[in-house]
Amino acid sequence: MRERIGKQVQQETGARTMARVSGTGALVTPEQIPQWIPGNLTRDSCPLAWEGITLKGYCYTELEVEIPKMRDFMIVVYRSGSAEMSRRSGGPWRSERVEPGIVSILTRAEQSQWRWSKPIDVSHLYLSQPALAQVAGEVFDRDIDDVEMCDLVRAEDPVLTAMMATLEHELNAGGLGGHLYVEALRNQLCIHLLRRYAKTSFREYRSYGRLSSAQCRLLTHYVEEHIDQNISLAELAGELQLNVFSLIRKFQAEFNCPPHAYVIKRRIEHAKRLLASQDLPLKVVAASCGFSDQSHMTRWFRKTLNVTPSEYRHSISTQ
Template identity: 50%
Template sequence: MTKPITPDELPIWVPGTLTLDSASMSWAGVRLVGYKYAGSDVAIPPLRDYLLVTYREGATPMHRRCSGAWQTNEMLPGSISFLSHAQQSHWRWSENIEVLHLYLSPEMVAKTASDLYQREISEVNLRDVLRADDPILAGLVAGFAQETKQGGLGSSLYVQSLQQAVSIHLLRHYAEVAFREPETRGRLSSHQCRRLTSYVEDNLDRAVTLAELAGTVGLSIFHFTRKFRTTFGCPPHVYVMRRRLDVAKRLLARPELPLKVVAAMCGFSDQSHMTRVFRNILDTTPAGYRRHIVG
């Protein structure tokens, strides 16, 4: 299989005059490049990234073939063409045009899809669309162009918001998504479980609300509680408390740590709160557990 080419390698196959390039901005997962092209007949190897071509100036009949038959359409300013990543293509046009190329990394698009669907993503493919008339998407690409030219306060945050908006718009309207696992009914998916357990581990030192836990996996409190119990075999608050106790056990093996410090590090309100929990769940006190583990 031919190794996918990068945006920097594209001019080898499609010569043109560079008009704009965001490479110096060091944006993660996205790049904008502008070109002026004369009429051409070019075969392009598979691209590493997803490609959106927005037409800025000039009009031309465009002929393109990807995996299927040739398509033909009249490309006008404002038109957009889509090319999925790792997709070989052949383009042919006769008139001079000016375009913007927006490249999106597969990793970034897959992450957005995973966040959007709350499921493991196997593949995201853009549909074979030669011409779309989509003012919203064209406006978002224009936002990247404006930021490339001028930048400004909060540039990185602005680009991240544009990047997410473009990805979600593509996933809603122009993409086919394949999942790694079938949707689980009545249970949390493995992706949701990983997000949830990571969130709990990162926040064991403070009170975590049920609404927070449900929000990490994009569910209502009602559905989250039901799915959590089915998946983990206990209510969420019991799971969190057990994880705090597990951490507390490890910390209690360090005699130099006072009990009140262990209590604070494990999210208990105070030493007496931790003591009550140990008594109720382990039938012993923290001090008794400490004496047991240190002999």
């Protein structure tokens, strides 16, 4: 009796908390999930600060819970225990038997109810919407409007279980290039989900083609403001909320050159102004214009102007 009352209190408390959060329109993060699904945390990747992906493990007793609108997609891999797993979202319950090796998939931003009949040990893998949308944009080479996945109570997917096991091993053992390794696994996971479970919608055709005048102004301003720094394609694409492939295509159509060539041109123009107006050491000019060193600047001056920076400065001073 005491246990039943305790579970009822947990469920009612979770429901009240969810109602408050749902009322504000907030999406729940992986760190907040235990407020709705109380369990014993057994593993956690948060201290490692993986980007776009979070791994957590839990031991649960039998429960019936309200799962709020989550910020991320969630993949559940069952590690031990066998139970009847049921789900509903505004309709009748759907039930399936789950056991070790079986996978459940929960979409993001959708409220649902889940219940299971016996204790279970699970691994949760949370995947962010931006991470999945970025990979989708690169896979389809189009601007992504949204990526959706349907909730699945039961799926037999050895690829997902193998990826989960690999990420768990990385969490426990670590190794050289850990963040790069996890990023590669995350991208593989995204592609697998896009192939088998996801529905992708694209932006209207009018968003393709050339950059708008406002986008051009934003890009040129960004390059000028960051001319002394390393400017990546991802940063330029992020300024316009495009994927990298769309940026390259539209940039080429608008500027008649790829982004890298444009940035080099702006670096050279900036260097020419500094060489003509100030008696700065060449290495200072190179650093101020974003070249990796003086030799890097010299190579580009020779390639584009057929003179070295010193020769250019001399020619300006004698005019």
